[in-house]
């Protein structure tokens with residue numbers, strides 16, 4: 001269950017200085033702006049925490065619009081299967097930042113569909129284990145990988161409880177400027193960080209979802225759409241028992 | 254105890270160079286396999302985004318674990334004051350270093366970006382047990398090197414005990430650190446057990462001693478140096494006890510897992526339904542890796558035959574690799590329990606639909622890299638004993654312990 005935002009905010013502020021310090025030492029983090037149309041040259045602050053609420057009742061069975069939109073936004077569709085690779089193996093090796101999952105409740109038999117991606121944990125195991133600090137959490141709650149310091153050890157992938165990360169198994173010819181990528185590094189959903197830093201207010205998956213199942217925004221702003229929705233509907237964190245305080249929440253799971 | 258003399262390994266030159274050539278070829282093949290994997294990317298391996306650590310990690314972890322165990326023989330002599338083990342200490346120290354180097358090289362060469370090792374050495378995340386392990390490994394090599402020096406340089410002999418104790422404490426920390434790599438993975442059911450760290454320590458005892466015994470018997474045999482029955486009996490009994498201890502820990506580990514309801518599915522997977530992992534567990538780890546060697550080592554007649562001891566030690570090594578395979582790869586193949594109380598019926602990314610295991614089949618290059626690390630460790634050991642005085646000229650019973658002789 002999600003905590004009331006206020007309590008969460010206080011808990012978060014208590015750890016904020018630590019998070020800010022961690023961000024400051026991670027190289028490659030610079031000029032990231034705060035949400036809503038902030039200029040690129042102001043620092044990332046912990047005055048916001050980005051997150052999402054996914055309404056699984058709206059998520060349509062068989063739809064994968066969010067997946068294609070993410071692939072396009074982050075250049076995952078530019079990757080080509082290496083010559084000679086087997087289709088089945090390649091499908092397990094190609095990166096995926098967001099995916100559709102369909103579940104059945106073991107007791108009631110009720111079926112739920114939902115998109116899964118990096119849950120942007122407040123206490124991210126991937127960051128804790130990363131030997132070089134390449135996995136880091138920005139002050140605004142976005143968890144991402146610095147591709148210049150990632151050595152490709154995949155320890156973060158071992159640690160992530162949500163199978164959210166991908167390793168780049170092949171040479172990369174084409175890459176979008178928004179999402180640089182390189183062979184031998186790990187990556188995962190970064191809540192369209194390039195949009196954050198350019199003042200955008202949405203994510204690609206949210207824009208693509210015709211059902212309006214994905215609401216993105218600032219969890220700390222009581223007036224944001226996501227906060228309003230969280231206040232209105234019961235929601236859960238996936239694997240809440242791990243106490244990671246995820247930034248992505250779900251209704252009706 | 255008579256004065257112990259040490260001499261370089263005296264195997265005839267053609268055999269020596271032949272041996273080196275074979276090992277060097279295996280290392281070279283492993284090197285080419287690595288270049289291929291790094292050039293192409295990891296898509297040429299069997300590793301995927303679900304099974305992220307594959308065969309190289311099995312070999313690397315095995316060698317690292319065995320390295321700290323190889324030092325045990327020296328520790329028994331210096332830390333626990335068992336005189337009989339003293340002459341065995343130098344080889345023990347050497348193998349601790351060479352096995353560790355072999356394992357670390359495999360680990361590093363499998364990185365997605367091995368050339369960024371310098372990054373790993375300069376930007377540390379002190380929360381990461383992985384980063385701590387880098388210190389533990391480097392420190393271990395340095396301390397053991399100093400330890401070897403205090404043993405081999407007469408003027409420094411007086412410090413040998415102190416450094417030996419330090420090395421012993423350090424190796425315990427090192428193995429705990431290696432075990433903790435898994436202990437920190439809270440989301441993976443197979444790893445989330447307090448018993449992991451002690452189990453790794455006891456595994457290191459057995460695997461290190463098994464490799465030590467093999468090298469000791471081989472080098473002494475090829476050089477016609479006497480190796481006493483009483484000493485061999487002690488070492489092989491010790492190996493038997495260590496294997497029995499792994500057996501005990503394996504049983505306790507699975508029993509405690511069965512006790513906690515949340516781990517039933519994982520236990521059923523390893524013990525009953527896991528296909529290849531279940532086979533590797535029962536056949537390779539339990540039967541061939543523990544029960545058969547224990548049977549041989551504790552058998553009144555077989556246990557004293559050198560050929561049988563060699564087979565037992567080889568089986569322990571094989572069982573060790575199998576054990577790490579089940580832990581590392583089986584632990585990943587078992588799907589993450591993302592939605593407790595639910596069954597995943599469809600997934601766009603291999604989340605274990607209907608609880609089925611995630612697929613992995615080891616590829617040749619991965620295997621060659623792992624074997625290459627093994628060969629490198631042996632190569633370095635054989636070069637070491639040839640160049641420097643690691644091996645006692647005799648380990649005949651009357652030499653090392655006149656009173657123990659029958």
Ligand code: SF4
Pocket residue numbers: 117118119120121124125126127143159160161162163164165188
């Ligand atoms: S979901 Fe996984 S990748 Fe994302 S922050 Fe949490 S542990 Fe890290």
Ligand code: SF4
Pocket residue numbers: 129130131132133134135145149150151152153154155156157185186
């Ligand atoms: S793969 Fe990269 S981001 Fe992940 S733990 Fe290793 S260095 Fe850190």
